[in-house]
Amino acid sequence: MKKYGFGIENTVDSWYHPIICAAVFLLAVLLLTGCGGEEEEARSVFPPEQSLIYMASDGSLYTVLVGTYDESRDYYSADELRTREEENAARYNAAQPETAEGELPPVSVTDVSMAGGTARVICRYSGGLHLCQFTEETGDLENHPDFLEVTTVEEGLPTEEVWDAPWMDTENQEETTQKTVFRQREMRLLHITGTVTVQTEYKIRYYSGAVELADAFTARITGGEAWLVCR
Numbered sequence: 001m002k003k004y005g006f007g008i009e010n011t012v013d014s015w016y017h018p019i020i021c022a023a024v025f026l027l028a029v030l031l032l033t034g035c036g037g038e039e040e041e042a043r044s045v046f047p048p049e050q051s052l053i054y055m056a057s058d059g060s061l062y063t064v065l066v067g068t069y070d071e072s073r074d075y076y077s078a079d080e081l082r083t084r085e086e087e088n089a090a091r092y093n094a095a096q097p098e099t100a101e102g103e104l105p106p107v108s109v110t111d112v113s114m115a116g117g118t119a120r121v122i123c124r125y126s127g128g129l130h131l132c133q134f135t136e137e138t139g140d141l142e143n144h145p146d147f148l149e150v151t152t153v154e155e156g157l158p159t160e161e162v163w164d165a166p167w168m169d170t171e172n173q174e175e176t177t178q179k180t181v182f183r184q185r186e187m188r189l190l191h192i193t194g195t196v197t198v199q200t201e202y203k204i205r206y207y208s209g210a211v212e213l214a215d216a217f218t219a220r221i222t223g224g225e226a227w228l229v230c231r
Contacts, residue, residue, distance in 0.1 A: 041231070043201055044217035047111070047122055051142035052197040052218070053131070055190055057231060059150045061125045062110070063135060063143040071117050078119075082112035085121050092134050099126070106130040128192075145194035145221070153229060154185035167208045167227075170216070181206045181229060190228040196221050202231040 046054060047064055054062040069076050089107040096106045104126040111122040125131040128148035135144035149156065157178070169176040187205065192198065203216045210224030219228055 041202060044199055047120060048199055052199050053143050054199050055150060057201045059188055061128060061131050061150065063123050063131060063140065065121045065140055065142060067119045068117055069114065069119055076114060078112055078114040081114065081119060082109065085109045085112060088138050089123065092137060107134050143196055145192050145196050147193040149191045151189050152185065153182060153187050153189045156189040156191055157182055165208050167206055169206055170204055184229060187229050187231055192221055193225045194221055195223045198228065200228065200230040204228050204230050
């Protein structure tokens, strides 16, 4: 117990200690929620403003088809556009083997919008093969790859070198080895061939092959075989 000169007793159980405890607790909460702590990893913006193939962090695949229309004409309808796209998906799905209960259909239309002279159609796919086949059948040349497969690095990338093209480490902006990439066993690996644009939910960490990076999340596959690695 300590007494101050003006005669007021200050005890640990009175007021000073609870204030310190509260301050320490608040500081700990702020650190855990990001103030001074580790920042949350950046994600790309979805839906994008351009036509592309989108890969989510869980490996889900989408196509985003963006086009323009003349607002002065009144025969354009988002409902009619959705109906047409859903009929295309239903026709495609009916021609595929039946899916088990609870499984995603091969193709599903997730969003259709028309506003400000811009129309957007977003479709989700249960796998890369269906994305390749559906975009070919519907004439979506913007989003039609010749081949597309999503795995993990461990599942889809052999430990030995498979070609002469170098791997690029985007974080360090330098070449690296396939052996180094293979250590990221649990990261997503997108193997793709064709001429398309791909956007990933999290930053592209490594790439190899016919790739031109547009930004940290977006790559243009330039008519050849390519590999993209991200979380």
